[in-house]
Amino acid sequence: MxxxxxxxxxxxxxxxxxxxxxxxxxxxxxxxxxxxxxxxxxxxxxxxGPSPKAIKAMQQALQTLNLYPSSTGTLVQQKIAEIEGVLPENIILSNGADEMITMVAQTYLDPGDEVIIPEVTFVQYLASAHLMGATPILSPMKEDLGIDLQAILDRITTKTKLICLCNPNNPTGAVIPKQELDAFFQQLPDHVIVVIDEAYHEYANGPEYFSSIPFVKENYPVFVIRTFSKIYSMAAARLGYGIGPEPIVHAIHQVRPPFNVNSVAQAGAVASLEDQxxxxxxxxxxxxxxxxxxxxxxxxxxxxxxxxxxxxxxxxxxxxxxxxxxxxxxxxxxxxxxxxxxxxxxxxxxxxxxxxxxxxxxxxxxxxxx
The missing domain is CATH 3.90.1150.10 (Aspartate Aminotransferase, domain 1)
Structure with missing residues:
Protein backbone atom coordinates (compact mmCIF):
# COMPACT_ATOMS: atom_id res chain seq x y z
CA MET A 1 0.00 0.00 0.00
CA GLY A 49 3.45 48.06 15.92
CA PRO A 50 3.32 46.58 19.42
CA SER A 51 3.36 48.57 22.62
CA PRO A 52 6.88 49.59 23.74
CA LYS A 53 5.92 48.22 27.15
CA ALA A 54 5.12 44.87 25.53
CA ILE A 55 8.44 44.83 23.70
CA LYS A 56 10.29 45.52 26.95
CA ALA A 57 8.39 42.77 28.78
CA MET A 58 9.07 40.29 25.97
CA GLN A 59 12.77 41.14 25.96
CA GLN A 60 12.91 40.48 29.68
CA ALA A 61 11.11 37.16 29.18
CA LEU A 62 13.88 36.05 26.82
CA GLN A 63 16.15 35.71 29.85
CA THR A 64 14.17 32.67 31.02
CA LEU A 65 13.76 30.79 27.74
CA ASN A 66 15.29 27.74 29.41
CA LEU A 67 12.18 27.41 31.58
CA TYR A 68 8.77 26.14 30.52
CA PRO A 69 5.99 28.74 30.57
CA SER A 70 2.78 28.59 32.54
CA SER A 71 0.78 25.95 30.69
CA THR A 72 -2.49 27.84 31.06
CA GLY A 73 -1.05 31.36 30.97
CA THR A 74 -2.18 32.21 34.50
CA LEU A 75 -1.15 35.89 34.52
CA VAL A 76 -2.78 36.51 31.14
CA GLN A 77 -5.96 34.75 32.27
CA GLN A 78 -6.11 36.87 35.41
CA LYS A 79 -5.59 40.14 33.51
CA ILE A 80 -8.26 39.36 30.90
CA ALA A 81 -10.66 38.22 33.62
CA GLU A 82 -10.15 41.51 35.44
CA ILE A 83 -10.88 43.52 32.29
CA GLU A 84 -13.88 41.50 31.11
CA GLY A 85 -15.48 40.88 34.51
CA VAL A 86 -15.31 37.09 34.29
CA LEU A 87 -13.41 34.40 36.17
CA PRO A 88 -9.98 33.13 35.07
CA GLU A 89 -11.68 29.75 34.70
CA ASN A 90 -13.73 31.26 31.87
CA ILE A 91 -10.58 31.90 29.82
CA ILE A 92 -8.35 29.64 27.74
CA LEU A 93 -5.28 30.66 25.70
CA SER A 94 -4.22 29.45 22.27
CA ASN A 95 -1.40 29.75 19.76
CA GLY A 96 -3.25 32.42 17.81
CA ALA A 97 -6.99 32.54 17.17
CA ASP A 98 -6.54 29.97 14.39
CA GLU A 99 -5.51 27.32 16.90
CA MET A 100 -8.50 28.20 19.08
CA ILE A 101 -10.87 27.62 16.17
CA THR A 102 -9.21 24.27 15.52
CA MET A 103 -9.36 23.27 19.20
CA VAL A 104 -13.09 24.02 19.35
CA ALA A 105 -13.60 21.77 16.32
CA GLN A 106 -11.45 19.02 17.87
CA THR A 107 -13.46 19.24 21.08
CA TYR A 108 -16.97 19.12 19.67
CA LEU A 109 -17.10 17.78 16.11
CA ASP A 110 -17.52 14.20 15.01
CA PRO A 111 -17.80 13.00 11.40
CA GLY A 112 -21.33 13.72 10.21
CA ASP A 113 -21.91 16.67 12.56
CA GLU A 114 -22.97 19.89 10.89
CA VAL A 115 -21.41 23.34 11.27
CA ILE A 116 -23.33 26.36 10.01
CA ILE A 117 -21.10 29.05 8.52
CA PRO A 118 -22.06 32.26 6.69
CA GLU A 119 -21.07 32.20 3.02
CA VAL A 120 -18.85 35.28 3.31
CA THR A 121 -16.69 35.06 6.42
CA PHE A 122 -13.30 33.91 7.75
CA VAL A 123 -12.25 30.71 5.94
CA GLN A 124 -10.73 28.98 8.98
CA TYR A 125 -14.18 27.89 10.21
CA LEU A 126 -14.67 25.88 7.03
CA ALA A 127 -11.19 24.37 7.30
CA SER A 128 -11.71 23.26 10.90
CA ALA A 129 -15.01 21.56 10.02
CA HIS A 130 -13.36 19.65 7.19
CA LEU A 131 -10.46 18.72 9.49
CA MET A 132 -12.83 16.80 11.76
CA GLY A 133 -14.88 15.25 8.99
CA ALA A 134 -17.89 17.40 9.83
CA THR A 135 -20.24 18.85 7.21
CA PRO A 136 -20.11 22.62 6.66
CA ILE A 137 -23.52 24.13 5.94
CA LEU A 138 -23.10 27.49 4.20
CA SER A 139 -25.74 30.07 5.03
CA PRO A 140 -26.56 32.92 2.60
CA MET A 141 -25.82 36.54 3.45
CA LYS A 142 -28.23 39.44 3.50
CA GLU A 143 -28.42 41.52 0.34
CA ASP A 144 -26.03 44.05 1.92
CA LEU A 145 -23.63 41.21 2.88
CA GLY A 146 -24.64 41.35 6.53
CA ILE A 147 -24.86 38.07 8.44
CA ASP A 148 -28.41 36.71 8.20
CA LEU A 149 -29.16 35.12 11.58
CA GLN A 150 -32.62 34.00 10.53
CA ALA A 151 -31.17 32.14 7.58
CA ILE A 152 -28.82 30.41 10.02
CA LEU A 153 -31.69 29.46 12.36
CA ASP A 154 -33.58 28.02 9.39
CA ARG A 155 -30.67 25.66 8.67
CA ILE A 156 -30.35 24.15 12.16
CA THR A 157 -31.04 20.41 12.27
CA THR A 158 -30.54 17.68 14.86
CA LYS A 159 -27.04 17.23 13.39
CA THR A 160 -26.03 20.85 13.96
CA LYS A 161 -23.29 21.08 16.58
CA LEU A 162 -21.63 24.47 16.00
CA ILE A 163 -22.49 27.84 14.48
CA CYS A 164 -19.56 30.10 13.59
CA LEU A 165 -20.02 33.87 13.53
CA CYS A 166 -17.44 36.60 13.03
CA ASN A 167 -18.36 39.93 14.63
CA PRO A 168 -17.14 42.31 13.22
CA ASN A 169 -17.17 40.08 10.18
CA ASN A 170 -14.08 39.41 8.11
CA PRO A 171 -13.94 40.36 5.19
CA THR A 172 -16.84 42.83 5.23
CA GLY A 173 -16.18 44.68 8.51
CA ALA A 174 -19.93 44.70 9.26
CA VAL A 175 -21.37 43.99 12.72
CA ILE A 176 -24.42 42.10 13.94
CA PRO A 177 -26.91 44.40 15.73
CA LYS A 178 -27.53 43.62 19.41
CA GLN A 179 -31.28 43.18 18.99
CA GLU A 180 -30.67 40.54 16.31
CA LEU A 181 -28.25 38.67 18.56
CA ASP A 182 -30.76 38.79 21.42
CA ALA A 183 -33.53 37.34 19.27
CA PHE A 184 -31.15 34.75 17.82
CA PHE A 185 -30.14 33.34 21.20
CA GLN A 186 -33.75 33.17 22.35
CA GLN A 187 -34.49 30.81 19.45
CA LEU A 188 -31.35 28.71 19.66
CA PRO A 189 -31.87 25.01 20.52
CA ASP A 190 -29.86 23.65 23.44
CA HIS A 191 -27.77 21.20 21.39
CA VAL A 192 -25.90 23.96 19.51
CA ILE A 193 -22.84 25.98 20.56
CA VAL A 194 -22.23 29.38 18.97
CA VAL A 195 -18.61 30.34 18.35
CA ILE A 196 -18.27 34.12 17.99
CA ASP A 197 -14.96 35.37 16.62
CA GLU A 198 -14.29 38.89 17.92
CA ALA A 199 -10.78 39.28 16.51
CA TYR A 200 -11.49 42.94 15.70
CA HIS A 201 -13.34 43.71 18.94
CA GLU A 202 -10.99 46.48 20.08
CA TYR A 203 -11.43 48.39 16.81
CA ALA A 204 -15.23 48.22 16.89
CA ASN A 205 -16.17 51.43 18.65
CA GLY A 206 -19.71 52.77 18.23
CA PRO A 207 -23.19 51.93 19.52
CA GLU A 208 -23.90 49.53 16.65
CA TYR A 209 -21.35 47.00 17.90
CA PHE A 210 -22.12 44.64 20.78
CA SER A 211 -19.68 42.11 22.21
CA SER A 212 -21.08 38.71 23.14
CA ILE A 213 -19.29 38.49 26.49
CA PRO A 214 -22.59 39.33 28.33
CA PHE A 215 -24.09 36.16 26.81
CA VAL A 216 -21.19 34.19 28.28
CA LYS A 217 -21.88 35.69 31.70
CA GLU A 218 -25.50 34.58 31.39
CA ASN A 219 -24.31 31.02 30.62
CA TYR A 220 -25.58 30.89 27.07
CA PRO A 221 -23.83 28.22 24.94
CA VAL A 222 -21.47 30.86 23.56
CA PHE A 223 -17.72 30.81 23.12
CA VAL A 224 -16.01 34.10 22.24
CA ILE A 225 -12.63 34.14 20.49
CA ARG A 226 -10.24 37.09 20.64
CA THR A 227 -6.64 37.69 19.54
CA PHE A 228 -3.53 39.75 20.25
CA SER A 229 -2.67 39.80 16.53
CA LYS A 230 -4.73 42.82 15.52
CA ILE A 231 -4.91 45.98 17.65
CA TYR A 232 -2.20 44.67 20.00
CA SER A 233 0.05 44.12 16.96
CA MET A 234 1.52 40.83 18.22
CA ALA A 235 0.71 38.74 15.15
CA ALA A 236 4.14 37.08 15.03
CA ALA A 237 3.95 36.09 18.71
CA ARG A 238 0.81 33.98 18.08
CA LEU A 239 -1.54 34.47 21.01
CA GLY A 240 -5.30 34.14 21.00
CA TYR A 241 -7.80 33.43 23.73
CA GLY A 242 -11.33 32.28 24.27
CA ILE A 243 -13.95 33.27 26.84
CA GLY A 244 -16.84 30.94 27.59
CA PRO A 245 -18.88 29.23 30.27
CA GLU A 246 -16.72 26.96 32.44
CA PRO A 247 -18.05 23.66 30.98
CA ILE A 248 -17.06 24.74 27.45
CA VAL A 249 -13.64 26.03 28.52
CA HIS A 250 -13.00 22.87 30.57
CA ALA A 251 -13.85 20.68 27.58
CA ILE A 252 -11.52 22.57 25.24
CA HIS A 253 -8.70 22.24 27.79
CA GLN A 254 -8.86 18.48 27.21
CA VAL A 255 -7.55 18.89 23.65
CA ARG A 256 -5.30 21.90 24.26
CA PRO A 257 -1.61 21.00 23.80
CA PRO A 258 0.47 21.65 26.92
CA PHE A 259 2.54 24.86 26.82
CA ASN A 260 0.83 25.95 23.60
CA VAL A 261 1.55 29.64 24.31
CA ASN A 262 5.18 30.58 24.91
CA SER A 263 6.38 32.71 27.82
CA VAL A 264 7.50 35.59 25.60
CA ALA A 265 4.01 35.97 24.12
CA GLN A 266 2.45 35.73 27.59
CA ALA A 267 4.68 38.51 28.92
CA GLY A 268 3.85 40.73 25.94
CA ALA A 269 0.14 40.10 26.36
CA VAL A 270 0.04 41.22 29.99
CA ALA A 271 2.00 44.39 29.19
CA SER A 272 -0.19 45.12 26.16
CA LEU A 273 -3.37 44.86 28.18
CA GLU A 274 -1.97 47.39 30.63
CA ASP A 275 -1.02 49.93 27.94
CA GLN A 276 -4.38 51.47 27.10
Whole structure:
Protein backbone atom coordinates (compact mmCIF):
# COMPACT_ATOMS: atom_id res chain seq x y z
CA MET A 1 0.00 0.00 0.00
CA UNK A 2 1.27 3.46 -0.90
CA UNK A 3 1.68 5.99 1.90
CA UNK A 4 -0.68 8.33 0.00
CA UNK A 5 -3.46 5.85 0.74
CA UNK A 6 -2.88 5.96 4.50
CA UNK A 7 -4.08 9.50 5.11
CA UNK A 8 -7.45 10.21 6.72
CA UNK A 9 -10.56 10.36 4.57
CA UNK A 10 -10.85 14.13 5.14
CA UNK A 11 -7.46 14.72 3.50
CA UNK A 12 -8.72 15.61 -0.01
CA UNK A 13 -10.84 18.42 1.48
CA UNK A 14 -7.93 20.01 3.32
CA UNK A 15 -5.60 22.60 1.85
CA UNK A 16 -2.24 23.80 3.17
CA UNK A 17 -2.08 27.46 4.12
CA UNK A 18 -2.02 29.54 0.96
CA UNK A 19 1.31 30.39 -0.64
CA UNK A 20 -0.31 32.94 -2.94
CA UNK A 21 1.34 36.32 -3.29
CA UNK A 22 -1.03 38.09 -0.86
CA UNK A 23 -0.08 35.65 1.91
CA UNK A 24 3.70 35.91 1.69
CA UNK A 25 6.06 37.99 3.88
CA UNK A 26 7.00 41.36 2.41
CA UNK A 27 10.60 40.34 1.66
CA UNK A 28 9.42 37.40 -0.43
CA UNK A 29 6.92 39.64 -2.22
CA UNK A 30 9.77 42.01 -3.16
CA UNK A 31 11.76 39.18 -4.71
CA UNK A 32 8.81 37.87 -6.72
CA UNK A 33 7.72 41.29 -7.94
CA UNK A 34 11.28 42.56 -8.44
CA UNK A 35 10.57 45.71 -6.44
CA UNK A 36 12.51 47.59 -3.78
CA UNK A 37 9.33 48.59 -1.97
CA UNK A 38 6.08 46.69 -1.45
CA UNK A 39 3.01 47.85 0.45
CA UNK A 40 1.25 44.89 2.07
CA UNK A 41 -2.41 45.70 2.69
CA UNK A 42 -3.71 42.13 2.69
CA UNK A 43 -3.20 40.84 6.24
CA UNK A 44 -4.98 43.36 8.48
CA UNK A 45 -1.76 44.07 10.34
CA UNK A 46 -1.47 47.03 12.70
CA UNK A 47 0.97 49.61 11.25
CA UNK A 48 1.63 51.14 14.68
CA GLY A 49 3.45 48.06 15.92
CA PRO A 50 3.32 46.58 19.42
CA SER A 51 3.36 48.57 22.62
CA PRO A 52 6.88 49.59 23.74
CA LYS A 53 5.92 48.22 27.15
CA ALA A 54 5.12 44.87 25.53
CA ILE A 55 8.44 44.83 23.70
CA LYS A 56 10.29 45.52 26.95
CA ALA A 57 8.39 42.77 28.78
CA MET A 58 9.07 40.29 25.97
CA GLN A 59 12.77 41.14 25.96
CA GLN A 60 12.91 40.48 29.68
CA ALA A 61 11.11 37.16 29.18
CA LEU A 62 13.88 36.05 26.82
CA GLN A 63 16.15 35.71 29.85
CA THR A 64 14.17 32.67 31.02
CA LEU A 65 13.76 30.79 27.74
CA ASN A 66 15.29 27.74 29.41
CA LEU A 67 12.18 27.41 31.58
CA TYR A 68 8.77 26.14 30.52
CA PRO A 69 5.99 28.74 30.57
CA SER A 70 2.78 28.59 32.54
CA SER A 71 0.78 25.95 30.69
CA THR A 72 -2.49 27.84 31.06
CA GLY A 73 -1.05 31.36 30.97
CA THR A 74 -2.18 32.21 34.50
CA LEU A 75 -1.15 35.89 34.52
CA VAL A 76 -2.78 36.51 31.14
CA GLN A 77 -5.96 34.75 32.27
CA GLN A 78 -6.11 36.87 35.41
CA LYS A 79 -5.59 40.14 33.51
CA ILE A 80 -8.26 39.36 30.90
CA ALA A 81 -10.66 38.22 33.62
CA GLU A 82 -10.15 41.51 35.44
CA ILE A 83 -10.88 43.52 32.29
CA GLU A 84 -13.88 41.50 31.11
CA GLY A 85 -15.48 40.88 34.51
CA VAL A 86 -15.31 37.09 34.29
CA LEU A 87 -13.41 34.40 36.17
CA PRO A 88 -9.98 33.13 35.07
CA GLU A 89 -11.68 29.75 34.70
CA ASN A 90 -13.73 31.26 31.87
CA ILE A 91 -10.58 31.90 29.82
CA ILE A 92 -8.35 29.64 27.74
CA LEU A 93 -5.28 30.66 25.70
CA SER A 94 -4.22 29.45 22.27
CA ASN A 95 -1.40 29.75 19.76
CA GLY A 96 -3.25 32.42 17.81
CA ALA A 97 -6.99 32.54 17.17
CA ASP A 98 -6.54 29.97 14.39
CA GLU A 99 -5.51 27.32 16.90
CA MET A 100 -8.50 28.20 19.08
CA ILE A 101 -10.87 27.62 16.17
CA THR A 102 -9.21 24.27 15.52
CA MET A 103 -9.36 23.27 19.20
CA VAL A 104 -13.09 24.02 19.35
CA ALA A 105 -13.60 21.77 16.32
CA GLN A 106 -11.45 19.02 17.87
CA THR A 107 -13.46 19.24 21.08
CA TYR A 108 -16.97 19.12 19.67
CA LEU A 109 -17.10 17.78 16.11
CA ASP A 110 -17.52 14.20 15.01
CA PRO A 111 -17.80 13.00 11.40
CA GLY A 112 -21.33 13.72 10.21
CA ASP A 113 -21.91 16.67 12.56
CA GLU A 114 -22.97 19.89 10.89
CA VAL A 115 -21.41 23.34 11.27
CA ILE A 116 -23.33 26.36 10.01
CA ILE A 117 -21.10 29.05 8.52
CA PRO A 118 -22.06 32.26 6.69
CA GLU A 119 -21.07 32.20 3.02
CA VAL A 120 -18.85 35.28 3.31
CA THR A 121 -16.69 35.06 6.42
CA PHE A 122 -13.30 33.91 7.75
CA VAL A 123 -12.25 30.71 5.94
CA GLN A 124 -10.73 28.98 8.98
CA TYR A 125 -14.18 27.89 10.21
CA LEU A 126 -14.67 25.88 7.03
CA ALA A 127 -11.19 24.37 7.30
CA SER A 128 -11.71 23.26 10.90
CA ALA A 129 -15.01 21.56 10.02
CA HIS A 130 -13.36 19.65 7.19
CA LEU A 131 -10.46 18.72 9.49
CA MET A 132 -12.83 16.80 11.76
CA GLY A 133 -14.88 15.25 8.99
CA ALA A 134 -17.89 17.40 9.83
CA THR A 135 -20.24 18.85 7.21
CA PRO A 136 -20.11 22.62 6.66
CA ILE A 137 -23.52 24.13 5.94
CA LEU A 138 -23.10 27.49 4.20
CA SER A 139 -25.74 30.07 5.03
CA PRO A 140 -26.56 32.92 2.60
CA MET A 141 -25.82 36.54 3.45
CA LYS A 142 -28.23 39.44 3.50
CA GLU A 143 -28.42 41.52 0.34
CA ASP A 144 -26.03 44.05 1.92
CA LEU A 145 -23.63 41.21 2.88
CA GLY A 146 -24.64 41.35 6.53
CA ILE A 147 -24.86 38.07 8.44
CA ASP A 148 -28.41 36.71 8.20
CA LEU A 149 -29.16 35.12 11.58
CA GLN A 150 -32.62 34.00 10.53
CA ALA A 151 -31.17 32.14 7.58
CA ILE A 152 -28.82 30.41 10.02
CA LEU A 153 -31.69 29.46 12.36
CA ASP A 154 -33.58 28.02 9.39
CA ARG A 155 -30.67 25.66 8.67
CA ILE A 156 -30.35 24.15 12.16
CA THR A 157 -31.04 20.41 12.27
CA THR A 158 -30.54 17.68 14.86
CA LYS A 159 -27.04 17.23 13.39
CA THR A 160 -26.03 20.85 13.96
CA LYS A 161 -23.29 21.08 16.58
CA LEU A 162 -21.63 24.47 16.00
CA ILE A 163 -22.49 27.84 14.48
CA CYS A 164 -19.56 30.10 13.59
CA LEU A 165 -20.02 33.87 13.53
CA CYS A 166 -17.44 36.60 13.03
CA ASN A 167 -18.36 39.93 14.63
CA PRO A 168 -17.14 42.31 13.22
CA ASN A 169 -17.17 40.08 10.18
CA ASN A 170 -14.08 39.41 8.11
CA PRO A 171 -13.94 40.36 5.19
CA THR A 172 -16.84 42.83 5.23
CA GLY A 173 -16.18 44.68 8.51
CA ALA A 174 -19.93 44.70 9.26
CA VAL A 175 -21.37 43.99 12.72
CA ILE A 176 -24.42 42.10 13.94
CA PRO A 177 -26.91 44.40 15.73
CA LYS A 178 -27.53 43.62 19.41
CA GLN A 179 -31.28 43.18 18.99
CA GLU A 180 -30.67 40.54 16.31
CA LEU A 181 -28.25 38.67 18.56
CA ASP A 182 -30.76 38.79 21.42
CA ALA A 183 -33.53 37.34 19.27
CA PHE A 184 -31.15 34.75 17.82
CA PHE A 185 -30.14 33.34 21.20
CA GLN A 186 -33.75 33.17 22.35
CA GLN A 187 -34.49 30.81 19.45
CA LEU A 188 -31.35 28.71 19.66
CA PRO A 189 -31.87 25.01 20.52
CA ASP A 190 -29.86 23.65 23.44
CA HIS A 191 -27.77 21.20 21.39
CA VAL A 192 -25.90 23.96 19.51
CA ILE A 193 -22.84 25.98 20.56
CA VAL A 194 -22.23 29.38 18.97
CA VAL A 195 -18.61 30.34 18.35
CA ILE A 196 -18.27 34.12 17.99
CA ASP A 197 -14.96 35.37 16.62
CA GLU A 198 -14.29 38.89 17.92
CA ALA A 199 -10.78 39.28 16.51
CA TYR A 200 -11.49 42.94 15.70
CA HIS A 201 -13.34 43.71 18.94
CA GLU A 202 -10.99 46.48 20.08
CA TYR A 203 -11.43 48.39 16.81
CA ALA A 204 -15.23 48.22 16.89
CA ASN A 205 -16.17 51.43 18.65
CA GLY A 206 -19.71 52.77 18.23
CA PRO A 207 -23.19 51.93 19.52
CA GLU A 208 -23.90 49.53 16.65
CA TYR A 209 -21.35 47.00 17.90
CA PHE A 210 -22.12 44.64 20.78
CA SER A 211 -19.68 42.11 22.21
CA SER A 212 -21.08 38.71 23.14
CA ILE A 213 -19.29 38.49 26.49
CA PRO A 214 -22.59 39.33 28.33
CA PHE A 215 -24.09 36.16 26.81
CA VAL A 216 -21.19 34.19 28.28
CA LYS A 217 -21.88 35.69 31.70
CA GLU A 218 -25.50 34.58 31.39
CA ASN A 219 -24.31 31.02 30.62
CA TYR A 220 -25.58 30.89 27.07
CA PRO A 221 -23.83 28.22 24.94
CA VAL A 222 -21.47 30.86 23.56
CA PHE A 223 -17.72 30.81 23.12
CA VAL A 224 -16.01 34.10 22.24
CA ILE A 225 -12.63 34.14 20.49
CA ARG A 226 -10.24 37.09 20.64
CA THR A 227 -6.64 37.69 19.54
CA PHE A 228 -3.53 39.75 20.25
CA SER A 229 -2.67 39.80 16.53
CA LYS A 230 -4.73 42.82 15.52
CA ILE A 231 -4.91 45.98 17.65
CA TYR A 232 -2.20 44.67 20.00
CA SER A 233 0.05 44.12 16.96
CA MET A 234 1.52 40.83 18.22
CA ALA A 235 0.71 38.74 15.15
CA ALA A 236 4.14 37.08 15.03
CA ALA A 237 3.95 36.09 18.71
CA ARG A 238 0.81 33.98 18.08
CA LEU A 239 -1.54 34.47 21.01
CA GLY A 240 -5.30 34.14 21.00
CA TYR A 241 -7.80 33.43 23.73
CA GLY A 242 -11.33 32.28 24.27
CA ILE A 243 -13.95 33.27 26.84
CA GLY A 244 -16.84 30.94 27.59
CA PRO A 245 -18.88 29.23 30.27
CA GLU A 246 -16.72 26.96 32.44
CA PRO A 247 -18.05 23.66 30.98
CA ILE A 248 -17.06 24.74 27.45
CA VAL A 249 -13.64 26.03 28.52
CA HIS A 250 -13.00 22.87 30.57
CA ALA A 251 -13.85 20.68 27.58
CA ILE A 252 -11.52 22.57 25.24
CA HIS A 253 -8.70 22.24 27.79
CA GLN A 254 -8.86 18.48 27.21
CA VAL A 255 -7.55 18.89 23.65
CA ARG A 256 -5.30 21.90 24.26
CA PRO A 257 -1.61 21.00 23.80
CA PRO A 258 0.47 21.65 26.92
CA PHE A 259 2.54 24.86 26.82
CA ASN A 260 0.83 25.95 23.60
CA VAL A 261 1.55 29.64 24.31
CA ASN A 262 5.18 30.58 24.91
CA SER A 263 6.38 32.71 27.82
CA VAL A 264 7.50 35.59 25.60
CA ALA A 265 4.01 35.97 24.12
CA GLN A 266 2.45 35.73 27.59
CA ALA A 267 4.68 38.51 28.92
CA GLY A 268 3.85 40.73 25.94
CA ALA A 269 0.14 40.10 26.36
CA VAL A 270 0.04 41.22 29.99
CA ALA A 271 2.00 44.39 29.19
CA SER A 272 -0.19 45.12 26.16
CA LEU A 273 -3.37 44.86 28.18
CA GLU A 274 -1.97 47.39 30.63
CA ASP A 275 -1.02 49.93 27.94
CA GLN A 276 -4.38 51.47 27.10
CA UNK A 277 -2.77 54.63 25.72
CA UNK A 278 -1.14 52.58 22.97
CA UNK A 279 -4.49 50.98 22.15
CA UNK A 280 -6.13 54.39 21.88
CA UNK A 281 -3.38 55.51 19.50
CA UNK A 282 -3.86 52.43 17.33
CA UNK A 283 -7.61 53.02 17.21
CA UNK A 284 -7.14 56.68 16.29
CA UNK A 285 -4.73 55.82 13.45
CA UNK A 286 -7.17 53.21 12.20
CA UNK A 287 -10.16 55.57 12.24
CA UNK A 288 -8.18 58.21 10.36
CA UNK A 289 -7.07 55.67 7.77
CA UNK A 290 -10.60 54.41 7.20
CA UNK A 291 -11.81 57.96 6.69
CA UNK A 292 -9.14 58.49 4.02
CA UNK A 293 -10.21 55.32 2.23
CA UNK A 294 -13.90 56.18 2.43
CA UNK A 295 -13.26 59.62 0.91
CA UNK A 296 -11.20 58.14 -1.93
CA UNK A 297 -13.78 55.45 -2.66
CA UNK A 298 -16.57 58.00 -2.78
CA UNK A 299 -14.58 60.19 -5.18
CA UNK A 300 -13.93 57.17 -7.41
CA UNK A 301 -17.56 56.05 -7.26
CA UNK A 302 -16.80 52.74 -5.49
CA UNK A 303 -19.27 51.01 -3.20
CA UNK A 304 -17.95 50.16 0.26
CA UNK A 305 -19.18 48.90 3.63
CA UNK A 306 -18.61 50.90 6.81
CA UNK A 307 -16.04 48.86 8.67
CA UNK A 308 -15.68 48.14 12.38
CA UNK A 309 -12.33 46.44 11.83
CA UNK A 310 -8.94 47.58 10.56
CA UNK A 311 -9.79 46.93 6.92
CA UNK A 312 -12.41 48.04 4.42
CA UNK A 313 -14.50 46.02 1.97
CA UNK A 314 -14.83 47.80 -1.37
CA UNK A 315 -16.58 46.94 -4.63
CA UNK A 316 -14.78 48.75 -7.45
CA UNK A 317 -16.99 47.38 -10.22
CA UNK A 318 -13.82 46.11 -11.92
CA UNK A 319 -12.57 42.52 -12.11
CA UNK A 320 -10.89 42.00 -8.75
CA UNK A 321 -8.35 39.45 -9.97
CA UNK A 322 -7.15 41.76 -12.73
CA UNK A 323 -7.06 44.74 -10.37
CA UNK A 324 -5.09 42.75 -7.78
CA UNK A 325 -2.50 41.84 -10.42
CA UNK A 326 -2.30 45.39 -11.73
CA UNK A 327 -1.79 46.88 -8.26
CA UNK A 328 0.84 44.27 -7.38
CA UNK A 329 2.88 44.25 -10.57
CA UNK A 330 2.80 47.94 -11.46
CA UNK A 331 2.61 49.61 -8.05
CA UNK A 332 3.87 47.01 -5.55
CA UNK A 333 0.62 47.17 -3.60
CA UNK A 334 -0.87 43.94 -2.24
CA UNK A 335 -4.56 43.78 -1.31
CA UNK A 336 -6.99 40.90 -0.76
CA UNK A 337 -8.90 39.65 -3.81
CA UNK A 338 -12.36 38.42 -2.73
CA UNK A 339 -13.30 36.60 -5.92
CA UNK A 340 -12.98 33.32 -4.00
CA UNK A 341 -16.24 34.24 -2.29
CA UNK A 342 -17.88 34.87 -5.65
CA UNK A 343 -17.41 38.62 -5.12
CA UNK A 344 -15.67 39.10 -8.44
CA UNK A 345 -15.34 42.90 -8.28
CA UNK A 346 -14.51 43.26 -4.59
CA UNK A 347 -11.37 43.73 -2.50
CA UNK A 348 -10.54 43.81 1.19
CA UNK A 349 -7.98 46.51 1.95
CA UNK A 350 -6.14 46.70 5.26
CA UNK A 351 -5.77 50.09 6.93
CA UNK A 352 -2.03 50.52 6.71
CA UNK A 353 0.28 53.40 7.50
CA UNK A 354 -0.51 56.81 5.99
CA UNK A 355 2.25 56.40 3.39
CA UNK A 356 0.85 53.01 2.35
CA UNK A 357 -2.67 54.36 1.99
CA UNK A 358 -1.38 57.34 0.01
CA UNK A 359 0.38 54.98 -2.40
CA UNK A 360 -2.80 52.91 -2.78
CA UNK A 361 -5.02 55.92 -3.39
CA UNK A 362 -2.60 57.40 -5.93
CA UNK A 363 -2.53 54.06 -7.74
CA UNK A 364 -6.33 53.81 -7.81
CA UNK A 365 -6.69 57.39 -9.06
CA UNK A 366 -4.15 56.66 -11.79
CA UNK A 367 -5.83 53.42 -12.86
CA UNK A 368 -9.44 54.57 -12.82
CA UNK A 369 -8.93 58.08 -14.14
CA UNK A 370 -7.35 56.47 -17.18
Missing amino acids: KVEQLVREVYPKLMPYSSQLADLPVEEMKKILGKQQVFKLSFNENPL EHIQNARRINDTGKSLLYAAFEELGFKYIKSYGNFVYVDTGYNSGELFTLLAEQYGIIVRDLSGYGLTTSLRISVGAESELAALMNALYSIFHK
